[in-house]
Amino acid sequence: MFLEVKDITVAYDTALVLDGVSLGINEGEFVSIIGANGAGKTTLLRTICGLMDWEKELMRGMRKEVSNIVIEGDIFFDGEKINKIAAAKRAEKGLILCPEGGRPFRELTVLDNLKTGAFLIKEKQKVQQILEEVYKLFPILREREKQVSGTLSGGERTMLAIGRSLMSNPKILLIDEPSLGLAPRIKEEVFGRIEEIYQAGVTVLLVEQDANRVLSLCSRNYVLSQGRVVFEGTSDKLRGEEKIRKMYLGL
Amino acid sequence: MQVLISGIMIGSVYAVLALGFSLIWGAARIINLAYTSFYMLAAYFFYVGISLLGLNIFIAVPLSIVIATLIGVSTYKFCLERIRAHDVVVILISIALAFFFEECILSIFGHQFHRVPPFISGYRELFGVRVLNQYFVAFGFSVTLILGLWIFLSRSRIGIAIRATSQDKEIVNLMGISEKRVSIIAMIIGTGFVTISSVVVAPIYVVEPSMWMHPIIMILAIVVLGGLGSLKGSFIAAYILAFSEVAVVNWLPMGAFIKSAVALLVMIIVLAIRPEGLFGVVFEEERL
Numbered sequence: 001m002f003l004e005v006k007d008i009t010v011a012y013d014t015a016l017v018l019d020g021v022s023l024g025i026n027e028g029e030f031v032s033i034i035g036a037n038g039a040g041k042t043t044l045l046r047t048i049c050g051l052m053d054w055e056k057e058l059m060r061g062m063r064k065e066v067s068n069i070v071i072e073g074d075i076f077f078d079g080e081k082i083n084k085i086a087a088a089k090r091a092e093k094g095l096i097l098c099p100e101g102g103r104p105f106r107e108l109t110v111l112d113n114l115k116t117g118a119f120l121i122k123e124k125q126k127v128q129q130i131l132e133e134v135y136k137l138f139p140i141l142r143e144r145e146k147q148v149s150g151t152l153s154g155g156e157r158t159m160l161a162i163g164r165s166l167m168s169n170p171k172i173l174l175i176d177e178p179s180l181g182l183a184p185r186i187k188e189e190v191f192g193r194i195e196e197i198y199q200a201g202v203t204v205l206l207v208e209q210d211a212n213r214v215l216s217l218c219s220r221n222y223v224l225s226q227g228r229v230v231f232e233g234t235s236d237k238l239r240g241e242e243k244i245r246k247m248y249l250g251l
Numbered sequence: 252m253q254v255l256i257s258g259i260m261i262g263s264v265y266a267v268l269a270l271g272f273s274l275i276w277g278a279a280r281i282i283n284l285a286y287t288s289f290y291m292l293a294a295y296f297f298y299v300g301i302s303l304l305g306l307n308i309f310i311a312v313p314l315s316i317v318i319a320t321l322i323g324v325s326t327y328k329f330c331l332e333r334i335r336a337h338d339v340v341v342i343l344i345s346i347a348l349a350f351f352f353e354e355c356i357l358s359i360f361g362h363q364f365h366r367v368p369p370f371i372s373g374y375r376e377l378f379g380v381r382v383l384n385q386y387f388v389a390f391g392f393s394v395t396l397i398l399g400l401w402i403f404l405s406r407s408r409i410g411i412a413i414r415a416t417s418q419d420k421e422i423v424n425l426m427g428i429s430e431k432r433v434s435i436i437a438m439i440i441g442t443g444f445v446t447i448s449s450v451v452v453a454p455i456y457v458v459e460p461s462m463w464m465h466p467i468i469m470i471l472a473i474v475v476l477g478g479l480g481s482l483k484g485s486f487i488a489a490y491i492l493a494f495s496e497v498a499v500v501n502w503l504p505m506g507a508f509i510k511s512a513v514a515l516l517v518m519i520i521v522l523a524i525r526p527e528g529l530f531g532v533v534f535e536e537e538r539l
Contacts, residue, residue, distance in 0.1 A: 022318065049425060050424070051421060051424060051425070054424055054430075056422070056470075056506045058335075058336045059336055059338075060333060060336075062333075062336055064339055077376065086424075086429065086487075087424035087430075088424050088426075088427050088428060088429040088430070089427075091424070091425055091426060091427035092427045096425065096426050098425075099422055099425065103419055103422045105414070105415045105418040105419055105422070107414075107418055108411075108414060108415060112411055112414070112415075115282060115408075115411050116411055116412060116415040116423070116428070117426050119408060119411075119412055119428050120426070120427040122408070140292055160490050164426070165425070168426065168427060
């Protein structure tokens with residue numbers, strides 16, 4: 001397994017968010033995690049890339065109800081146990097998350113946002129080369145290069161966030177609900193681009209609510225509900241499971 | 252003319268102080284009230300080096316800057332870093348640190364005012380106004396620091412990382428930028444700014460234990476007026492407040508005694524009318 005998550009349990013004080021989640025992704029796979037609001041999808045991705053540990057450390061000095069974050073379980077990436085190392089170090093290893101809502105740096109220009117994404121790459125030429133590739137994927141970003149990213153539209157912001165996370169040449173890209181708040185046509189374009197990224201050789205773990213669209217995209221799926229994996233398998237298998245489909249996906 | 256020249260010179264020094272403070276606030280997200288303690292400490296180290304130990308100015312200046320900056324960064328590393336998510340505690344601890352340093356200096360050097368020699372003595376006439384040479388030195392240092400910071404933040408890889416961290420300190424982790432390390436770097440630059448200005452302006456003013464008080468009041472007024480977290484705002488507000496301070500000192504009778512009051516009055520008015528200041532920044536975590 002390229003990325004393997006073993007028995008992850010996460011709780012905020014007394015609220016259990018993830019309850020023994022295990023999953024794995026092989027190199028070159030396109031896997032999705034589907035689930036409703038509050039299923040724990042975002043928390044799972046944040047745990048994998050280390051943001052939960054970062055938050056826990058930051059909150060150390062706060063009141064107990066706020067600071068008491070419990071994180072248990074193991075995460076392996078590329079044959080290495082990574083759940084004790086810092087979020088920034090995980091990114092260095094090629095594990096990159098494109099966060100929910102994109103979260104571009106609002107006061108920075110589009111170009112500076114992309115440069116931030118390339119922080120780990122020190123050779124200027126290489127940065128330029130990846131930048132060209134990202135611009136080829138999202139031509140709109142080239143047009144908006146000098147614009148402050150806070151003034152972009154929702155779709156452009158999502159594309160900027162995906163572009164930014166590509167700037168460090170990720171080995172695996174985790175994308176958290178890229179379709180959030182987008183019009184159907186833009187959503188289609190974003191999904192199309194994500195498929196292109198996958199075709200170009202990046203392993204992708206996609207988290208989505210829109211199950212219908214995801215099933216035709218991914219090779220394998222996990223369905224998450226109330227912090228537990230309730231289904232795992234190929235898209236065809238999932239289409240066959242009527243109970244899961246009706247109960248969790250509303251299809 | 253006197254007001255114009257003094258305003259520009261003092262404004263540049265304030266700008267450096269406020270930019271350092273804003274940089275620390277932006278990246279490490281702490282209101283460090285002990286910030287100007289390192290201003291005082293650097294001035295005292297400089298005084299010790301040059302007047303008591305008789306060191307050469309080229310040794311005394313860098314030495315006092317480096318030692319004071321080191322103390323500043325270590326107070327962050329060992330006292331403030333672990334509690335920085337807790338704003339109120341940060342303010343309490345940093346003010347405690349500020350008084351702690353003042354008491355230390357008091358118990359070693361006492362209440363006396365000390366003077367340190369200027370880098371270049373004498374004065375020069377500029378548009379009919381006599382200006383101490385040391386003012387030109389301070390002005391030169393300040394402009395260099397401001398320009399240097401501007402180029403660093405807009406061009407360099409680390410500079411862009413600092414700006415990104417000031418916007419969203421969580422997300423930068425995903426780019427492989429260690430937010431903790433960026434905070435330390437900002438802390439080094441910010442404290443460096445305050446200690447450098449301290450050493451260059453020390454010959455103009457006097458060195459005494461409570462010399463940290465006036466600058467921190469000015470800085471707070473400046474960042475409130477300019478908008479907390481906005482470097483551009485700090486820069487512009489520094490000049491506005493410097494001019495008003497110089498004008499009050501020059502034009503009002505007994506003006507020198509109420510110069511801090513003016514800054515505080517500006518702060519109160521801004522907070523009452525436009526709390527975000529001239530160029531307020533909304534941080535990502537407040538938006539959520």
